[in-house]
Amino acid sequence: MQMNTGKPAGVILAGGQSRRMGVKRKAFLELGGRTLLARVIDILRPGVEPLLLSSETATDDFNDYGLPVIADLVPRFSGPLGGLYSALEHLSGAGFDGGLVLCPCDAPFVPDNLVQVLLDAGQDDRTKPVVVSYQGVLQPTFTLWQGSHLPLIREAVLDRGLGGLKQMLSLMPHTVVEWIPTEPSPFFNINTPADLEAATLWLDRTGA
Numbered sequence: 493m494q495m496n497t498g499k500p501a502g503v504i505l506a507g508g509q510s511r512r513m514g515v516k517r518k519a520f521l522e523l524g525g526r527t528l529l530a531r532v533i534d535i536l537r538p539g540v541e542p543l544l545l546s547s548e549t550a551t552d553d554f555n556d557y558g559l560p561v562i563a564d565l566v567p568r569f570s571g572p573l574g575g576l577y578s579a580l581e582h583l584s585g586a587g588f589d590g591g592l593v594l595c596p597c598d599a600p601f602v603p604d605n606l607v608q609v610l611l612d613a614g615q616d617d618r619t620k621p622v623v624v625s626y627q628g629v630l631q632p633t634f635t636l637w638q639g640s641h642l643p644l645i646r647e648a649v650l651d652r653g654l655g656g657l658k659q660m661l662s663l664m665p666h667t668v669v670e671w672i673p674t675e676p677s678p679f680f681n682i683n684t685p686a687d688l689e690a691a692t693l694w695l696d697r698t699g700a
Contacts, residue, residue: 500591500611502540503579504532505572505633507548507564517553519597521688524695528682529597533557539607540593544582546575571655572596572633573648580642589639591618594657596633596681600691603671603678610636613669622667624679630668631679632657 506519506529519529529545537543545554550563564570565578576594583592591614593607603609606624614622614636622636635657637645641664648654648663671678676694681687 499539499541500593500607500636501579501583501588502536502543502593502595502607503562503576504529504536504543504545504595504597505575506545506554506597507575518682519554521598521682523600523682523688523691528600529554529557531600532595532597532602533559535602535604536593536595536607544579546579548575566649570649570653572657573645573655573660576637576657576660577642577645577649580637580639580645584639584642592637592639594633594635594637598682599634599679600682601676601678601680601694602634606634606678609669609671610634613667614638617667620665620667621661622669623661625668625670626677626679627673628670630658630661632661634679635661 520527523531533543543559545557545559545561547554547561548564551561554561562579562582564574565581566574580592591611593610595602595606610622614620618638619640621641624631624634644664645660648660654660676698680691682691
């Protein structure tokens with residue numbers, strides 16, 4: 493795993509089942525002939541190093557993507573915060589203490605400048621995580637964290653049993669980036685069959 497490239501690490505939250513979608517993993521749903529996960533990988537890969545996948549368990553499901561899979565260290569389901577914690581522990585053990593850009597696997601219209609915007613927003617004060625806000629609503633799965641945040645996140649997960657990123661942000665001063673609204677929404681998540689249908693219609697209209 494390559495380190496010290498000057499780029500932040502990237503972690504895609506790819507774990508968890510999707511009962512509402514009727515599939516084992518949303519990551520493998522197809523949109524425009526590509527899986528949701530492949531679309532997010534293509535957006536993040538140029539701006540991050542290394543790029544990791546976060547999963548609830550060790551699995552071979554993602555072998556075709558050729559990326560390291562970081563299994564949750566917490567045996568019980570610990571939500572996206574558990575995925576972030578596990579990734580930071582893994583990176584710390586490999587000697588990486590820089591930034592980490594977090595992104596979900598089910599957001600097909602992630603803007604290609606997401607990484608750079610987060611980095612620019614966090615440049616003045618790297619002690620704070622950076623979170624996107626869209627139309628006044630925080631988007632906690634689109635965030636920039638630092639290796640220095642690991643002790644506080646470790647305590648939140650292991651001692652307090654927290655699993656939500658929004659819970660974590662509420663405990664820390666953070667920088668907010670208000671994103672200019674566009675269509676389709678860059679932070680649109682696919683959670684239901686209706687969402688996938690809407691994304692398909694947007695893709696047909698815009699070629700995103």
